[in-house]
Structure formats: C-alpha cells, structure tokens
Amino acid sequence: MTDLTLLISELILAGMALALILVARRTQKTPVAAVGTVFAALAAALTSAWILSGGSGTGFGGMIIVDGYSQFFKVLIAATLALVTLLSVRSLEEIPRGEYHALLLLAATGMMLAVSAHDLLPLYLGLELMTLCSYILVGIRIAKPTSNEAAVKYFLLGSFASALLVYGISLTYGATGTTDFTAIASALSGAGQGRNVLLLLAIGLVAAGLAFKIAAVPLHAWAPDAYEGASAPVAAFLAAGSKAVGLAALGRVCLVAYGSETQLLSLILAGFAGLSIIVGSIIALSQTDMKRMLAYSSISHAGYALLGLIAGTPEGTSATMMYAFFYVFMTLGTFGVVIALGERGEKLDGYRGLAAQRAGTALLMLIFLMSLTGIPPTAGFAAKFVVILSVVRSGHIALAVLAVACSVVSAFFYMRVAVFMYMNEPQEPAPSRFPVALSAALAVAALVTLIGGISPGSLAAWAVSP
Amino acid sequence: MNEYIGIAVSLVLAGVISGAMVLLGSTLGKKNPSSEKLAPFECGKDPFTLPMGRFAIKFYLIGILFILFDVELVFLYPWAVVYRSLGITGLVELGIFLGVLMAGFVYAWDNGALNWR
Numbered sequence: 001m002t003d004l005t006l007l008i009s010e011l012i013l014a015g016m017a018l019a020l021i022l023v024a025r026r027t028q029k030t031p032v033a034a035v036g037t038v039f040a041a042l043a044a045a046l047t048s049a050w051i052l053s054g055g056s057g058t059g060f061g062g063m064i065i066v067d068g069y070s071q072f073f074k075v076l077i078a079a080t081l082a083l084v085t086l087l088s089v090r091s092l093e094e095i096p097r098g099e100y101h102a103l104l105l106l107a108a109t110g111m112m113l114a115v116s117a118h119d120l121l122p123l124y125l126g127l128e129l130m131t132l133c134s135y136i137l138v139g140i141r142i143a144k145p146t147s148n149e150a151a152v153k154y155f156l157l158g159s160f161a162s163a164l165l166v167y168g169i170s171l172t173y174g175a176t177g178t179t180d181f182t183a184i185a186s187a188l189s190g191a192g193q194g195r196n197v198l199l200l201l202a203i204g205l206v207a208a209g210l211a212f213k214i215a216a217v218p219l220h221a222w223a224p225d226a227y228e229g230a231s232a233p234v235a236a237f238l239a240a241g242s243k244a245v246g247l248a249a250l251g252r253v254c255l256v257a258y259g260s261e262t263q264l265l266s267l268i269l270a271g272f273a274g275l276s277i278i279v280g281s282i283i284a285l286s287q288t289d290m291k292r293m294l295a296y297s298s299i300s301h302a303g304y305a306l307l308g309l310i311a312g313t314p315e316g317t318s319a320t321m322m323y324a325f326f327y328v329f330m331t332l333g334t335f336g337v338v339i340a341l342g343e344r345g346e347k348l349d350g351y352r353g354l355a356a357q358r359a360g361t362a363l364l365m366l367i368f369l370m371s372l373t374g375i376p377p378t379a380g381f382a383a384k385f386v387v388i389l390s391v392v393r394s395g396h397i398a399l400a401v402l403a404v405a406c407s408v409v410s411a412f413f414y415m416r417v418a419v420f421m422y423m424n425e426p427q428e429p430a431p432s433r434f435p436v437a438l439s440a441a442l443a444v445a446a447l448v449t450l451i452g453g454i455s456p457g458s459l460a461a462w463a464v465s466p
Numbered sequence: 467m468n469e470y471i472g473i474a475v476s477l478v479l480a481g482v483i484s485g486a487m488v489l490l491g492s493t494l495g496k497k498n499p500s501s502e503k504l505a506p507f508e509c510g511k512d513p514f515t516l517p518m519g520r521f522a523i524k525f526y527l528i529g530i531l532f533i534l535f536d537v538e539l540v541f542l543y544p545w546a547v548v549y550r551s552l553g554i555t556g557l558v559e560l561g562i563f564l565g566v567l568m569a570g571f572v573y574a575w576d577n578g579a580l581n582w583r
Binding site for chain 2: 022
C-alpha cells in the first residue's frame with residue numbers, strides 16, 4: 001500500500017479521467033468536465049507536495065521515485081493542466097468535452113509518471129501514455145482535414161521516435177544488464193574505460209528519443225505541423241507540457257543513469273542545442289501563421305533549455321529546471337492571447353492595431369513576447385541568463401555566443417508582433433469580451449512571468465536537481 | 467538442452483499426426499470438387515485480391531473491442547495460475563484492473579459501439 005501512495009497524484013488524475021469517460025455522454029453540454037479537471041490538477045499538485053513532506057523515497061522495486069526533482073515537475077505539470085483547461089473553455093464547441101478533458105488528464109498522468117520514473121521502463125510507459133493521448137488530442141477536431149493530417153503526421157513521426165527510444169533502452173539493457181538508473185550508473189562506472197560501441201549507440205538513441213519530445217532539431221519536424229493543425233489549447237499543451245517532461249526525463253537520465261558518460265552526452269546535447277537554437281530562430285522569421293511561428297519559437301527554446309544540461313552538473317540541471325518552469329508559463333501566456341483572440345489571433349496580421357482596441361490584451365502579449373525574447377524584467381531573461389551562465393562555466397564559449405546572437409535574431413520576429421500591435425492601424429473589428437476562465441489563466445501566466453523576472457531567486461530553492 | 471526435449475517431442479508428434487491426417491485424407495478420401503470448395507477460405511473474404519472497393523469500418527470497431535478482452539485474458543491467465551499465493555491482495559488488484567478495462571467497455575457501449583447499424 002505504501003508504494004501506491006507514492007503515485008497518489010497520478011492516481012487522482014487517472015481516477016478523474018476514468019470518471020469523466022464514464023459520464024462523458026451525459027455531461028456534453030455542461031462544464032462538469034472542465035471543473036473536475038481543474039480540481040484534479042490542484043489536488044494532484046497538493047498531494048505531490050504532501051507526499052514529499054514525508055521525505056523522499058522509492059517504491060515499486062526502485063522503479064518510482066519521489067524527490068524534490070519529481071515534485072517540482074509534478075507541480076509544473078499540474079499547473080500546465082489547469083491552465084490549459086482554463087484556456088480551452090472557448091474551444092469546446094466542436095469537440096466532445098468529456099473525452100477531451102479525460103485525454104488531457106491521462107496525458108498529464110503519463111507526464112507525471114515519466115518525471116517520477118527511476119527506471120527506463122516506467123519512463124517509457126509514462127512518455128507513451130502522454131504521446132498516445134497527444135496524438136488523439138491533435139486530431140480531436142475530426143471535422144477538420146488539417147487536424148486529421150496533423151494527427152497522422154505526428155503519429156507516424158512519434159512512433160518512429162518511440163522506436164528509437166526503445167532501441168536505446170534495449171541496447172542499454174544489453175550493455176549493462178539492467179534498466180534501473182542507479183544500477184546502470186554503477187554498471188557504467190564499474191566497467192572502467194572499456195568503451196562499448198553498444199553503449200554509445202544506446203545513449204545516442206535514448207537521447208534522440210527524448211529529444212523528439214522536446215522538439216529539438218533534427219527531430220523537430222512534427223512540431224510546426226502538429227501545432228498548426230491542432231486547436232490552439234492543444235498546441236499550448238504540447239508546447240508546454242511535452243517540452244517540460246522531455247527536459248525532466250533528459251535531465252534525470254543524463255545526470256543519474258548515464259552520469260559517467262558526460263563527455264559523450266555533452267557532445268550530443270550541444271549538437272541538439274546549437275542546431276535547435278539556429279534553426280528555430282531563423283525559420284521563425286518567415287512565418288505568417290502565429291501557431292507555426294510559436295512552434296519554431298518553441299524549437300529554439302528547446303535548444304536554450306538544453307544548454308543547462310550540457311555541463312552535466314547539478315547546477316546546470318537546476319538552470320534547465322528553472323528554464324522549463326518559466327518557459328511553461330510564458331508560452332502558455334502567449335498561446336492564451338492567441339486563443340483569446342480566436343480566428344484573428346491565428347495569423348500575424350490579426351495583431352495589427354490591437355493596442356488601440358484592447359490595450360490590456362496588447363500589454364499582456366507584450367510582456368509574454370518580451371519574456372520569450374529574453375528582455376528584463378521578465379522571467380525569460382532570468383531563465384536565459386542562468387542557462388547561458390551554466391554553458392559558459394562548462395567552457396562552451398562558442399555555444400554561449402551563438403545563443404546570445406540567436407536571441408537577438410529572435411527579437412526580430414517576436415517584436416514584429418509588438419510593432420504590429422502598437423504601430424499599425426486596426427484592420428479588423430475589436431475582439432469580443434474574453435470568458436472569465438481565460439482571463440484568469442492569462443493573469444496567472446503574466447503574474448508568474450513578472451515575478452520570475454523580478455525575483456528569480458525565489459524559485460531557485462525549489463529547482464533541486466536529482 | 468534437456469529441457470527442450472519435451473518441446474521437440476510435441477513438435478514431432480504434432481507434425482506426424484497432422485501430416486498423417488492430410489495424407490490419409492488425400493489418398494483414401496472421396497473427391498467431389500467444385501469451384502466453391504476449391505477456393506481458399508478466409509473469413510468469407512477472397513484472400514488474394516487487389517485492395518480496392520470498400521470495407522465496412524464497423525469491423526475495425528469490433529476489432530478494437532476484441533483487443534480489450536484479449537488484454538484482459540492475457541492478464542487473467544497468469545493471475546489464475548498464482549491465485550493462491552497472491553491471496554486477497556491479488557484479487558483486489560485484479561478487480562481494479564478489470565474496473566479500469568470495463569470503464570472503457572462501458573464507454574464504448576454507452577456511445578453505441580455495440581449497435582450494428
């Protein structure tokens with residue numbers, strides 16, 4: 001029984017998902033599903049804190065771990081789930097509500113399982129649960145051909161990436177005889193300098209499978225299509241949740257399981273990071289669809305977040321944790337404004353003259369865009385500062401220079417939206433009033449973005465690496 | 467190697483018995499061929515055709531529901547073997563497992579997946 005209490009947050013989310021599935025047909029026109037999802041998310045966050053207050057520990061034969069690291073990401077996932085649910089209130093007309101919320105809950109269950117995994121198999125199980133639900137969420141608007149196309153593309157590439165991860169896991173098992181993180185680490189350090197080709201391949205494949213989840217170049221091709229075809233709240237969920245979980249998994253695998261292979265890992269991660277930053281920033285320049293632009297922006301942010309992991313030190317991992325945390329709120333905020341503006345918000349031209357019509361919305365968007373660019377006093381600046389500091393300390397000066405240069409490039413496409421909002425004449429009628437839930441979610445995201453920029457140190461105490 | 471001898475014996479036995487049946491049937495049996503009888507049988511469909519024409523999507527729904535029970539059975543068999551040593555805990559755990567599976571089944575039922583229309 002004590003083992004099950006370690007998974008209580010996951011059980012709450014899964015239980016709520018099952019309950020929603022059972023009553024799905026009878027609650028289609030009511031807000032029951034949304035309310036239940038938000039409550040389940042809050043309960044999951046609170047219980048994860050409560051479990052950790054009893055001290056960290058492992059269960060299920062060492063497969064599941066409860067520590068500060070997993071709890072940090074569980075709270076982040078619960079926040080993502082709650083905010084995405086609040087952001088979805090206007091997009092529920094054309095989709096089955098009960099199923100939509102149940103899938104969100106199950107995806108979040110998989111995410112939480114993945115971040116508390118201390119073995120490659122539960123890690124894979126959690127990630128698969130997350131991605132399987134994501135495939136359906138992307139294609140849940142069955143009447144829309146673009147949505148179906150996006151779901152099929154995402155499914156094909158996603159299965160390919162899952163296969164890479166499983167090959168990596170099986171080769172790791174072949175090389176070390178175990179899938180447990182601690183046991184892998186001790187097997188690797190015990191093996192000494194006898195470099196095993198099998199092991200190099202295994203680490204590369206596991207890193208590639210996880211890099212797909214955070215949409216790092218060259219495994220990024222699914223992101224723009226999936227984000228464009230999915231409804232905006234689902235795109236936000238993928239951009240924020242999938243990325244946070246991929247980073248959490250990479251962090252634990254790199255630091256705990258393959259901790260002795262730092263040289264190889266920093267080479268692989270530096271490659272992913274550098275390519276993602278360059279490709280994401282440059283291709284985003286030519287986008288006219290807002291969701292595609294944010295997809296390329298999220299690709300470049302995956303690169304920035306990876307900078308922290310290159311060092312292979314606990315400090316670097318803490319930097320990546322802070323980056324993931326702030327990134328989730330600023331990207332959910334940006335997507336929130338896109339969702340709030342409806343059809344108009346999906347294309348770049350829709351932002352012309354927004355400040356004259358809705359000064360408050362334009363100001364919120366400006367805060368989020370500044371944060372994504374990395375301009376103080378927003379959280380994005382603090383986040384970029386810590387990861388670039390970490391990469392400088394690890395000696396990769398060229399990569400740090402590249403990151404700063406691409407940050408300047410990215411300012412062009414982020415600030416172009418700001419210029420459209422403030423320096424152009426409105427071309428479309430003013431947007432209608434936003435639902436309360438949507439405004440509340442935007443306010444929370446903006447609050448975290450600002451507080452994170454003014455006193456980033458307040459979070460640093462929580463961002464403890466495994 | 468010794469533990470594989472049993473498998474080898476059963477393979478040989480199966481081969482001999484089925485081979486004998488086919489052989490005896492084809493030599494001693496009375497033949498009365500017709501085109502219908504000679505066509506290969508596979509669930510009422512011609513097994514070798516070009517993938518043209520339409521196929522009712524209802525079959526896929528049935529296929530998915532079949533997987534639900536298939537998975538259930540895969541887990542029930544090993545549980546039944548070690549039922550006594552697992553005791554009441556195993557019974558409760560399997561009850562939860564079946565409950566989760568049945569929730570999916572109830573959902574499908576509720577939404578009309580079993581209505582052949």
